[in-house]
Amino acid sequence: MKWMTVWVRSGDRATFFWVNGWRNGVAGRVMPLVTHLGGAVWSVGLSLALLLSGEGLWRETGVHLALSLLCSHAVVAVCKKVLPRPRPYRVLENVRTGRHLLQDASFPSGHSTAAFCTAAVLSGALPAFAGVWYGLAALVALSRVYLGLHYPSDILTGAGLGLVAAWLLGA
Numbered sequence: 001m002k003w004m005t006v007w008v009r010s011g012d013r014a015t016f017f018w019v020n021g022w023r024n025g026v027a028g029r030v031m032p033l034v035t036h037l038g039g040a041v042w043s044v045g046l047s048l049a050l051l052l053s054g055e056g057l058w059r060e061t062g063v064h065l066a067l068s069l070l071c072s073h074a075v076v077a078v079c080k081k082v083l084p085r086p087r088p089y090r091v092l093e094n095v096r097t098g099r100h101l102l103q104d105a106s107f108p109s110g111h112s113t114a115a116f117c118t119a120a121v122l123s124g125a126l127p128a129f130a131g132v133w134y135g136l137a138a139l140v141a142l143s144r145v146y147l148g149l150h151y152p153s154d155i156l157t158g159a160g161l162g163l164v165a166a167w168l169l170g171a
Helices: 002-020 025-038 040-051 057-082 110-125 127-146 152-170
Strands: none
Touching (some): 002 127, 025 040, 025 127, 057 152, 110 127, 110 152
16 A cells, blocks of 8 residues: 555646646746636626625525535635645655745645536536536636646545535535
């Protein structure tokens, strides 16, 4: 079993450095901006806007999103306390970072959780745009690695948590 842990960690780090090493003009401008789409301001703001939009589909979508975000982030908060994995830039050398470094635990990614939770809920409401929602969620998740804040396993776990919460609460 130890060999599997070593194998996963080495793949996680190799993938981290591959994504974190992407440097070009477009990524340098887009990633620091798109990362905010998974933050509390955007996810809570979108939930509130939908909740206050009146009756019908948008209000139901707002309720679904708010409950899914609340439940998924409760799990994220517990995981960060129980499994306090240090952020990559704090333990690895030669990590390229953004301007806003965080001090809390890395595992799992709350931004990825919120982005994929939001994508799943919005895809239920507007299925024709599912590719857009999931594409944006994937960019948010990748931005977290690009900015040196998370390992790939952090964003994959966060994405899974967001999807499961949206699915369970939308069923």
